[in-house]
Amino acid sequence: MKKTLFAILFFYTLSGFAQEVQNDSIYKISEVDKKPEFTGGESSFYKFIGSKFVVEDKRKYHGKIITEFVVEKDGSLSNFKTISDFGFGSGDEAIRVLKLSPNWVPAKKNGKVVRSVYNFPLTINKAE
Numbered sequence: 001m002k003k004t005l006f007a008i009l010f011f012y013t014l015s016g017f018a019q020e021v022q023n024d025s026i027y028k029i030s031e032v033d034k035k036p037e038f039t040g041g042e043s044s045f046y047k048f049i050g051s052k053f054v055v056e057d058k059r060k061y062h063g064k065i066i067t068e069f070v071v072e073k074d075g076s077l078s079n080f081k082t083i084s085d086f087g088f089g090s091g092d093e094a095i096r097v098l099k100l101s102p103n104w105v106p107a108k109k110n111g112k113v114v115r116s117v118y119n120f121p122l123t124i125n126k127a128e
Contacts, residue, residue, distance in 0.1 A: 035116070037104060
């Protein structure tokens with residue numbers, strides 16, 4: 001009897017833990033019903049990035065940077081990663097600026113707020 005009770009409690013504890021982990025899943029944009037967004041929309045986000053991005057030598061600084069980050073349930077950003085950049089510290093600068101971002105409107109799946117991964121491409125044009 002004690003072994004049966006222990007086994008039931010053990011499996012009940014495991015199932016409760018599994019539900020908790022599932023609630024912290026990170027979803028791809030294609031898996032959510034409502035994508036995360038910067039307050040004010042995409043154009044406001046690019047204005048924010050442009051106002052904070054620092055370039056030392058604009059003649060050398062051009063190309064594409066792709067970063068990835070997680071939009072948390074509270075709208076904060078975390079887990080920053082540079083996928084590709086064009087050197088000169090461009091990826092590090094993109095992440096520095098992303099860390100300054102105000103909270104976003106988080107993604108939703110089935111009407112519930114969820115964590116989601118966001119890939120952000122940024123093109124820097126060469127100054128003339």
